[in-house]
Amino acid sequence: MDLLAIVAHPDDADIFCGGTLAKHADRGDDVVVAHMTRGEYGGFDTTESDIAATREAEATEAAEVLGCDCTFLGFEDGRITYSLENRRRIVEVIRQYEPAVVLTHYEDDMHPDHRTTSELVTDAYYMASLPLVETESDPHDPDNVYFFGKPTSSFDPEVYVDIAEYQETKERAIERHKSQVSFLQEHGGIDGEFDDLVDSTRAEARVLGTEAGAQFVEGFVPLHQPTTDYLR
Structure with missing residues (x-):
């Protein structure tokens, strides 16, 4: 099963679904992380281009640790908007990588980039299979x-x-x-649940593990239930 994670910022995949990505990569699946932006708003006292270069390098190293590939889609941090053009861009990404499963942000999120990414991916998932929606790549229908x-x-x-x-x-x-570990510690408040990235994500994985009967767990909500679930 090939996976495509479409995330707003360079650290989102590692925080929210890094264990799942690593698990599938270790199984031999093709796993790709597509970063909508380079995260150029995520820093202090430097230029957007410098922050973006740092975060792209960090994300590339993180992907190597997980055993997956990564790409950057060229959207602007903090400025992802919903439009037909942008939806078509995500349709092309899905068609290009032909995943069986797409992972992305849940719609209810404080960060506008997360919310808009969720909406774009959800709608592009449906449109990606339609032959008359023209992009460079052929139609593809993820599960x-x-x-x-x-x-x-x-x-x-x-x-x-x-x-x-x-x-x-x-x-x-x-x-x-490394830049985000320090940035979020200083940022506080708004992203308070991730003041310490490692400790916070470990605690969340342990809480979900308690619910699921395992030591560490990542949780997801499916867009739709497979038909077989209704026929059993």
Whole structure:
């Protein structure tokens, strides 16, 4: 099963679904992280281009730790907007990589980039299979979209992935985002649930693990239930 994670910022995949990505990569699946932006608003006392270059390098290193590939889609941090043109751009990304499953942000999220990314991916998932929607690549029909979310939102997981064997890998990937580890500690407040990236994500994985009967877990909400679930 090939996976495509479409995330707003360079550290989002590692924080929210890094264990799942590492688990599938270790199984031999093709796993790609597509970053909508280069995260150029995520820093202090420097230029956007400098921050973007740092975060792109960190994300590339983190992807290597997880065992997956990564790409950057060229949207502007803090300025992702919903439009037909942008939806078509995501349709092309889905068609290009031909994933069986797409992972992305849950719709209820404080960050506007997360919310808009969720909406674009959800709608592009549907449009990607339609032959008359023209992009450079051929139509593709992924099996499903799975959403990940913040513990501070209304996010209520329905699917649990046991990442006990990959929690350490996930943490090593998060640690590659050195600029964000320090930025979020100083930022506080708004992203308070992630003041300490490693400790916070480990605690969340442990809480979800308690619900699912495992040591460490990542949770997801599927866009739709497979038909077989209704026929059993």
